[in-house]
Amino acid sequence: MTTFDFLMQGLVSAAEPMNLFYALIGVTLGTMVGVLPGIGPATTVALLLPVTYQLDPTGSLIMFAGIYYGGMYGGSTTSILLNTPGESASIVTALEGNKMARKGRGGPALATAAIGSFVAGLIATLALAFIAPYIVKLALVFGPREYFALMVLAFVTVSSAFGNSSLRGLTSLFIGLALSLVGIDQLTGQNRLSFGVPDLLDGIEVTTMAVAMFAIGETLYIAAQGAQAPDRIEAVKGSVWMTAKDWSRSWKAWLRGTVIGFPIGAMPAGGAEIGTFLSYATEKKLTKHPEEFGDGAIEGVAGPEAANNASAAGTLVPLLTLGLPTSATAAIMLAGFQQYGLQPGPLLFATNPQLVWGLIASLLIANFMLLVLNLPLVGLWVKLLTIPKPWLYGGILMFATLGTIGANPSVFELGMLLVFGLLAYIMRVFDYPIAPVIVGLILGPLAEQQLRRALAISQGDVTVLVTSPIAAVLLLLAALALILPLILRARGQGNALSQLAASED
Amino acid sequence: MKHFLLTTILAGAVALPAYAADYSVMAPAAPGGGWDQTARSLQTVLQQEKISKKVQVINVPGAGGTIGIAQFASQQKGNPNALMVTGYVMVGAILTNKSPVTLKDVTPIARLTGEYEAIVVPASSDIKSVADLVAKLKANPGSVSWGGGSAGGTDHITAGLIAKTAGVDPTKVNYIAFSGGGEALAAILGGQVTAGISSYGEMESQVKAGTLRLIAVSSDKRIEGVDAPTLKESGLDVVIQNWRMVAAAPGITAEQKAAISADIEKLEKSKGWQETLKTKGWSDTYLSGPAFDEQLAKDIASTETILKDIGLVK
Known part of the structure; x- marks a missing residue:
């Protein structure tokens, strides 16, 4: 049988009513648990995996696919509505998404996230089915030096994309970088900046930091404004659905997000966050409405949301083709597969085609169910915003605390949540952007470890960093991104460019 | 079956803590890793084989398990219903992190897998x-x-x-x-x-x-079905395995320890456990009693030596 036949066969069995029902249950459960801040897809899948064991292999694979995609998507709803990212891959979504929600455009924001996730999931799952063996070859070429070059590119493009003042942006970034040093150094096993506190040995949890920075900081800020705070948010201004203009601004962002997210998800040390950062930076550079960025630009929701779902499918590339679990979620999935007697590895496609294609078909079905479940709920979700402020922010505070405690029941973690919430409040008062702190916390350790690995392998020879063609190209792109705007500005053309962009509006 | 399914789903969805647990098993790691999988397998088999009525798994992640063991040793003192999964990785983590709480502060019961x-x-x-x-x-x-x-x-x-x-x-x-x-x-x-x-x-x-x-x-003898020599055969006298064990709380009586040991032995002999080992690809390295205590002390001593040699522990 050909690839296509296997896929069709898988789809037919996955589309049976009972299996569709399992997909719906999976997506619902995944979304419910994924919505809790601090509980990401890895934990969601781990907690809910035993539920699927009660079913036959086809049914359980389908429910499992639903849980995975549901958990991946769940984080975006709270990001947009409550400015409380459910997991690290939906941090970027909060930036523009929540601004949109506050302007009464929560409906379109949720819709573009849901449809973008669907489009990205669809394309990426098909890519997984047809081009996985080629993508994985590319991913394996990436060694420490190539990753380091990629991180440099991410730093350069991303830090220019946040905030208007580069000095303030860089200050925030360095706060994040400093915090990222806390804990056991992975390469030597030595403690850094942990001051003898055992709870700090694992470093600062990104999700705790994100919830503190966004949810707690914001709540404090609103509470401090007291009666001066603007009146109740208008929940729906204009249509609750996406307008023709929203569609035309979204679709390119979905596609670009997919193209960025899928290969980065497939890389063994990529990770979903980096795709969302790069997608956000790309959208900000290419948009015709730069003035809206930071104030609720729909591209800034569409791109990153597509990127994080595409990278979810990307993660399955090394898992299914090589048996490499490259993320926590993938490692848990591996355990799940073993339950069905499936041993992922280079021979999987040859020895177990039915199950592999069944899984891919299940992912397609789950992806579709996600849309079925979430689009009708958009109208209901935005009603959340009509809750009076004291209640709403009281709820956010409880929700954020519960999620953090649920993920890691420790008093210390709760203390960190509050301390960083306070830090975020102070930064907000003095007008420092908070997103770069989290970017620094995520990218810092990756860049540092990859650089040190590259230098350890070469025994200290620095030239290895530029002798690989891929690394050299990535570093060159980073240099161009850094220098080009400076040259343009020096020649006085920067002004002309921004005028040009503005007049197109 | 349908009802069972429904209740399982409901229980999973709200992640309710079990009511009165016969055993609560701590996995000193986040969900998904080796210790967590061991703890959850213990939970399934203990219940399935009716050795225990209700088993609850608690995850306390952090610092190679040293956060978990510290909490276990202080909060569960004298509790005959508390178990913890741990293993060789923790031996190293205790040394490199200079953890004040060590495996001496809990009651080792048996080595299970490797x-x-x-x-x-x-x-x-x-x-x-x-x-x-x-x-x-x-x-x-x-x-x-x-x-x-x-x-x-x-x-x-x-x-x-x-x-x-x-x-x-x-x-x-x-x-x-x-x-x-x-x-x-x-x-x-x-x-x-x-x-x-x-x-x-x-x-x-x-x-x-x-x-x-x-x-x-790195095994002592060739592994069945694996076409490769041991390090020993190749002229290097190195035998090492990444084992996992189960420990009970400190301060329990000799009778309580014996009762737990008996339950774990029953578990090891059960069909359900042997099947779990097979699907997970773990070898059965069950060892208990004084023989296990002796082996544990040996492992800790040799790990300390090699970590000093590598330069990770001063």
């Missing part, structure tokens, strides 16, 4: 055997980069032991730590490092597909 280490090279490598690898290591220790899991873990210790036994200064071992088995494996497959060390189970499918060459395993 995984042997495999030493591999990419299929295209000119290294064909341990002898080739040792020759390279002796010529220039830094030129051999070893890819494996976190620093101070079983993989790192194995690399250190190989160098030391071969007569090479273990502090010169160029060990490249990766954040997980998958990432390390990718680096080995991509030819980024000279050799790779990881548990055999993680490498198995690559070895069978011929993308990696297995040059040795």
Whole structure:
């Protein structure tokens, strides 16, 4: 049988009513648990995996696919509505998404996230089915030096994309970088900046930091404004659905997000966050409405949301083709597969085609169910915003605390949540952007470890960093991104460019 | 069946804590890892085999399990219903993190499972055997980069032991730590490092597909169905396994300890447990009583020595 036949066969069995029902249950459960801040897809899948064991292999694979995609998507709803990212891959979504929600455009924001996730999931799952063996070859070429070059590119493009003042942006970034040093150094096993506190040995949890920075900081800020705070948010201004203009601004962002997210998800040390950062930076550079960025630009929701779902499918590339679990979620999935007697590895496609294609078909079905479940709920979700402020922010505070405690029941973690919430409040008062702190916390350790690995392998020879063609190209792109705007500005053309962009509006 | 399914789903959805647990098993790690899987397998089999009515799993992640053991030792003192899963990795973590709470502060019950280490090279490598690898290591220790899991873990210790036994200064071992088995494996497959060390189970499918060459395993005798010599056969007297064990709370009476030991022994002999071992690819390395206490003390002492030799513990 050909690839296509296997896929069709898988789809037919996955589309049976009972299996569709399992997909719906999976997506619902995944979304419910994924919505809790601090509980990401890895934990969601781990907690809910035993539920699927009660079913036959086809049914359980389908429910499992639903849980995975549901958990991946769940984080975006709270990001947009409550400015409380459910997991690290939906941090970027909060930036523009929540601004949109506050302007009464929560409906379109949720819709573009849901449809973008669907489009990205669809394309990426098909890519997984047809081009996985080629993508994985590319991913394996990436060694420490190539990753380091990629991180440099991410730093350069991303830090220019946040905030208007580069000095303030860089200050925030360095706060994040400093915090990222806390804990056991992975390469030597030595403690850094942990001051003898055992709870700090694992470093600062990104999700705790994100919830503190966004949810707690914001709540404090609103509470401090007291009666001066603007009146109740208008929940729906204009249509609750996406307008023709929203569609035309979204679709390119979905596609670009997919193209960025899928290969980065497939890389063994990529990770979903980096795709969302790069997608956000790309959208900000290419948009015709730069003035809206930071104030609720729909591209800034569409791109990153597509990127994080595409990278979810990307993660399955090394898992299914090589048996490499490259993320926590993938490692848990591996355990799940073993339950069905499936041993992922280079021979999987040859020895177990039915199950592999069944899984891919299940992912397609789950992806579709996600849309079925979430689009009708958009109208209901935005009603959340009509809750009076004291209640709403009281709820956010409880929700954020519960999620953090649920993920890691420790008093210390709760203390960190509050301390960083306070830090975020102070930064907000003095007008420092908070997103770069989290970017620094995520990218810092990756860049540092990859650089040190590259230098350890070469025994200290620095030239290895530029002798690989891929690394050299990535570093060159980073240099161009850094220098080009400076040259343009020096020649006085920067002004002309921004005028040009503005007049197109 | 339908009702059962429904209640399972409901229970899963709200993640309700179990009412009155006969046993509560702490996994001192986040959900998904080896300790968590061991704890959840214990839960399933203990209930399924009716050894215990209700078993609850609690995850306390952090710092190689040292956060979990500290909490376990202080909060569960004297509680005969509390169990904790731990293992060889914690022995190293306690030393490198200078944890004030050690395995002496809990009541070890039995060793349950183990995984042997495999030493591999990419299929295209000119290294064909341990002898080739040792020759390279002796010529220039830094030129051999070893890819494996976190620093101070079983993989790192194995690399250190190989160098030391071969007569090479273990502090010169160029060990490249990766954040997980998958990432390390990718680096080995991509030819980024000279050799790779990881548990055999993680490498198995690559070895069978011929993308990696297995040059040795770290078991005492050859593993059934695995076509590779042991390190011992290759002239290096290194035997190491990444084992996992179960411990009870400190301060329990001798009778309480005996009762727990009996339950664990019943578990080990059960069909359900043997099946679980098979699906998970864990070898049964069950050891209990004084023999286990003795082995544990030996493992701790030798780990301390090698971690000092590598330079991770001062």
